[in-house]
Each structure stands twice: as C-alpha cells, then as structure tokens.
Amino acid sequence: MAVRTEPLQAFPAPSGRSGFLWDAYKRMRRNRAAMISMVVIGMLVVTAIFADLVAPYSPSEQFLKSSGGVVENPLAPRRTGKFERPTADHVFGTDQLARDIFSRTVVGLRISLSAAFFAIVVVTVIGVVVGTFAASGSKSFDDLLMRVTDITYAFPDLLFIILLRSVFADSLFGFKSVLGIEASVLLLFLAISLTAWPTMARIIRGQLLTIREMEYTIAARALGARQSRIAVRHWLPNAVGPAIVEATFLAPRAIFAEAALSFIGIGVNPPTPSLGVLISEHFSWLQINWTGVAFPTATLAVLFLAFQFFGDGLRDAFDPRSRR
Amino acid sequence: MTRYLLGRLLQSAITLFFIALITFTLMHEVPGGPFDALAGERVLSVEFVRAQEAYYGLSDPLPQQFARYMGNLLRGDLGLSFAQKGQKISDLILDKMNASLLLGAMSFTIVFGFGVPVGVVSAIRRNTIWDYLGLALSTSLAAVPAFVTAFIFLIVFAVWLGWFDVRLGKDFGDSLGSVRNGLLPALALGAPSMALVSRLTRGAMLEVLDQDYIRTARAKGLSRGGIYVRHALRNALIPVVTLTGPIFAGLVTGSIIIEEIFGIPGIGSAFVTSVFQRDYGMIMGTTLLYATIIMLMNLVVDLLYPLVDPRVRIA
Numbered sequence: 001m002a003v004r005t006e007p008l009q010a011f012p013a014p015s016g017r018s019g020f021l022w023d024a025y026k027r028m029r030r031n032r033a034a035m036i037s038m039v040v041i042g043m044l045v046v047t048a049i050f051a052d053l054v055a056p057y058s059p060s061e062q063f064l065k066s067s068g069g070v071v072e073n074p075l076a077p078r079r080t081g082k083f084e085r086p087t088a089d090h091v092f093g094t095d096q097l098a099r100d101i102f103s104r105t106v107v108g109l110r111i112s113l114s115a116a117f118f119a120i121v122v123v124t125v126i127g128v129v130v131g132t133f134a135a136s137g138s139k140s141f142d143d144l145l146m147r148v149t150d151i152t153y154a155f156p157d158l159l160f161i162i163l164l165r166s167v168f169a170d171s172l173f174g175f176k177s178v179l180g181i182e183a184s185v186l187l188l189f190l191a192i193s194l195t196a197w198p199t200m201a202r203i204i205r206g207q208l209l210t211i212r213e214m215e216y217t218i219a220a221r222a223l224g225a226r227q228s229r230i231a232v233r234h235w236l237p238n239a240v241g242p243a244i245v246e247a248t249f250l251a252p253r254a255i256f257a258e259a260a261l262s263f264i265g266i267g268v269n270p271p272t273p274s275l276g277v278l279i280s281e282h283f284s285w286l287q288i289n290w291t292g293v294a295f296p297t298a299t300l301a302v303l304f305l306a307f308q309f310f311g312d313g314l315r316d317a318f319d320p321r322s323r324r
Numbered sequence: 325m326t327r328y329l330l331g332r333l334l335q336s337a338i339t340l341f342f343i344a345l346i347t348f349t350l351m352h353e354v355p356g357g358p359f360d361a362l363a364g365e366r367v368l369s370v371e372f373v374r375a376q377e378a379y380y381g382l383s384d385p386l387p388q389q390f391a392r393y394m395g396n397l398l399r400g401d402l403g404l405s406f407a408q409k410g411q412k413i414s415d416l417i418l419d420k421m422n423a424s425l426l427l428g429a430m431s432f433t434i435v436f437g438f439g440v441p442v443g444v445v446s447a448i449r450r451n452t453i454w455d456y457l458g459l460a461l462s463t464s465l466a467a468v469p470a471f472v473t474a475f476i477f478l479i480v481f482a483v484w485l486g487w488f489d490v491r492l493g494k495d496f497g498d499s500l501g502s503v504r505n506g507l508l509p510a511l512a513l514g515a516p517s518m519a520l521v522s523r524l525t526r527g528a529m530l531e532v533l534d535q536d537y538i539r540t541a542r543a544k545g546l547s548r549g550g551i552y553v554r555h556a557l558r559n560a561l562i563p564v565v566t567l568t569g570p571i572f573a574g575l576v577t578g579s580i581i582i583e584e585i586f587g588i589p590g591i592g593s594a595f596v597t598s599v600f601q602r603d604y605g606m607i608m609g610t611t612l613l614y615a616t617i618i619m620l621m622n623l624v625v626d627l628l629y630p631l632v633d634p635r636v637r638i639a
Binding site for chain 2: 147150151153154155156158159160162163164166167252256259260263264266279283286287290293294297300301304305307308309312
C-alpha cells in the first residue's frame, strides 16, 4: 500500500522503490528491537487467528482423574487432575476445574488481540472523520472538539470504562451476541474505544493544519494540481505517520483495559477465557498453583513489550528527527 | 496573571460540570437501583423500596435530582451513602483517601527518588554497560503496566520467597507499621512512571552536558561532582519538574487495579464496590474528586513552569 509519488520528468526517478511508507520501512529495518517485535506480533496474530487449531484441547474441556476407589498410598497427594504442574500433556498445567491452561491462554490471546484490533479500527475511523472535519470545517465544530478532549483528559479513563460497561449488563440493544462475539466483550471494546478517539482526532487535526501551510502544498497547487489530488497524494501520506504510531500505541492500552477490567469482574464475563478472566480466576489459587497466574501474565507482558518496541520503532522511522 | 488563573479555573469548573453530568446520566442508566442491589441478601418489600427511594429523592425526575445534587455540591455537601447506612459520602471518601494518598506519596517518592539518579548515572556513564542496563530496564518497565508488574512481584516475593502475605494491603494506612506492606504495591504502581522519569532525565542531562557553559565550568577547574549537581542537574530537571503534577495525579487516580490486587482499602477499590452497589453518591464523589485532582495538578504544573524556567512566561 506504499503511496508512490510520480517524479516530474525533468528529474530522473531515484533507483529502487520509493515512497513515504517504503522509506519509513527502510529506516525501521535498521532497528533490531522493532523488527523482532514485528515478527513476534505477527506470530501472535497468526496464533490468535488459528487459535482453534493451535490449542490442543477445547478451553472448557475438563481432565478430571478419578482415584478409582482403591487408594494405594493414603499419604500421597490425591491426583485429581486439578492444579497439575506443567507436563507434556498440559504444557501450562491445569486449573481449579482441571482445564488445560495453555488452550485457555491461546483463546485469551485471541480476545486480547481482537480488543486491540477493534479499538484501532473504531478509533481511527472516528478520529479521521472528526479530525478532518475539525481542520476543514467550521470554527464552532473545532471548539467543540477541544472541549470534548478537555473532558476526556480530565475524566479518569478507567472510571469511565467501568461506568459505561456497567450500563449495558450483558446485551447490546437487545442482542446477546453480534457476529459471534459476545455482547459483553463487544461492549468492553466499545467503552475502551470511546475514551481514546478524541486524542486521535486531535492528532489528525493538528497534522492537517500544519501540512496545509507547508511549501509542498503551495508548490503542488502552483503546478496546477487539483485539490483532491493534493489531499490524497500529498496530505494523506504525510498525515498518516503520527496516526499510525498513535494507533499502534492504542493496542497495548486496549489490551490492558480488557485484562484489568476482566480482573476486577466488570470486563469479559467468565467462562469466556480472556487473559484478564484467567488471571482473575487463578488469582484466588495463587498459593496453590502460581503457574495459572504466571502464564497469562507472561503472555500479556510479551504483548506489551512487543507493541511498545514496535511503536517506538515506527515513531523513529516516521519522524527521523525525533530520534534521541 | 490573575486573569489567566481565573480563566483556567472557570474552564475547569465547566469541564467538571460536564463530567458530573455524564457520570450522573451513565450511573442512573446502570440497571437496578441502590436498594435492588441490597435485596440480593435480604428480601425487601416493594413498599419498603419505594419508601426508601422517596426518602432519598430517587423517585423525582432525573433533571430535578441532578439540579439538587449540583446545588448541594456547591454548598460542599456530597450527600449520604446508600450502602453504608447514614454515613456521609465526604466522611467515607476522607476515610478511604488515607490509604490511596499514602500509597500515591510512597510511589511518588520511589518514582523521583530512583528515576532521577538512574537517569543522571546513565547520562554521565553514557554508552557504558550501566547506561545500557538502565535503558533496558526502564524501557521494559515503561512498556508493562503496573497490573502485570504487580503479579510478577506477588509470584516472586509472596509465593516463592514468602516475604509478604498475598493480601498484604488489608490494613495499609491504619498504622505506621503497615507502611512496610505498601512497598511492593507502591513499587509496582510507580514502575512505569519511574522508567519515564529516568529516560527523560537522561535525555535532558545529555543535552545540558553538551552546552558551552559546562565546558567553561570544566575549564575553570570546577570539580566534576560540582558541575554535575550545580550546573547540569539544575537545568536538566526543568522538563522533569513539569512531569511531577501529572505523575502524582496519575499515581493517586490510577491505583484502582493495584488496590484491588493487593487488597488495599483505598478510594479506587471503594469506587469499584460502589458501582456494584449502585451507591450513587459514592460514584459521583469519587469521579469528581479524581477529575479535580487531575485538573488541579495540571494547573499547578503550568503555574510552576515559569518559576523553574524563567524564559517561560504565562500569557
């Protein structure tokens, strides 16, 4: 999707591919941490998409073991199949209901990543539309956006999400599930997105206002380019950098919000195994089996680190001047 | 100056009004009322619930209720709690605020007490193993939210080493002895901000150390320590000082999850409980308090900025 600018005939085209996104990619390729993170994110996304194939068992299947009536050694701990330490059969062990933690973590990963994906799509769409309107529309609309952002910045994010999430108990306008996603999950995603779009709108607005005054806009206009061509060929590629960076950093925020809210019991409803639900369920049994908390937590940590390094890499690649 | 301050305060008041309006509307949209929630334990007669609702003015139209709430708020009255019989919201908040403020203050001390020195050392010993170690540590801590750090701490210190009890925060804030129990939560809460502060200090310090006046000081024969502390650090701290306000606000208002994990009886966990109990007064009180803290801290920093950096003047 690299946007290519056609060079004027008087100047020979530089050899090889060029274009805004391609240049940024070339700069990022030198950043090892960002490239590794990109591969990690890619692998996690593939795992999440094919979660049903990757997970060896169903997330709700129980592996109870009966002692068979005859107790051979009464002093040995009873093997019930619950709280098993990691073994070859259950690489992350089993939980308090003898379910496979690995399978549940893989499905949880899918929920976390869909939270990120959903937030990015919704926030980008609202942000671009509102931001463009604010930059090109009336003054009063612009002022309104500023007031809305003031309120969002002063409103503690988590409080707002908790309240909004509680308003709709388990159904979204009467639907229990939409497109196969549970309404409670969807609502949580929606609440997360609603706290984040004003920042995106502000970024888009700021970018457009700056670019409009740039020399290359004037140059393109002087060369007789149409307004639509200027917008698509010149403004969009230059405005898109900070927006992509902001969108990348939205992912860890959405993943965090899902996990944190599910942990306190206002997010995804059990038995749906989101990472937050998993941590919350296993938290009560921390002293008996810490692996149940450790593996979902580690998955979250990998997600956060990967998105952070990838986002940092993107920011440096899009704006070489911002390098430390 | 007075004009600027008045303008800012007016703007904050308007923002606060809309936050109150949004919270009020959302909270009344939450299914079930304060007395339905109580009925989970005891069976309440319909007549009793109606009588209670009438007593607390809950059967009036919502706009009327909102107007009454705002009127009382202006007189400093936050109303009564539905969940804790006969308790004033202001008393409950003050009571719960102790633990949250203490936790926030401990975190704040850790954030700047460690963040600034780590940043300074990284800058002075630039491109050595110490610099890289500090950078790796702070980048990782900044990326991972307190939520995850807290569980890592619990597994390592409470389960493996057995130094702490898992629910270590339950009497935090009651006595001086309980302060020790706040170390782990405060460290987890402050870790991301600490990383941010150390990275910022390092960057600012490097920039200052490149300046001509540092070379002049060195040429005059001043001791290295004197240059670092009296000439470099004083200027490098300018951007760090501007972060104190937002970080403090973030620590105090961002401790909901940490309080839930460690069982600290603070304002954050009280908010979560109040949502479950539909304790309207408590929900409003907490939200408005948090919003006030955030806006106040931003204002304080904007006012502080010209004091630490004389080049900046308030318009």
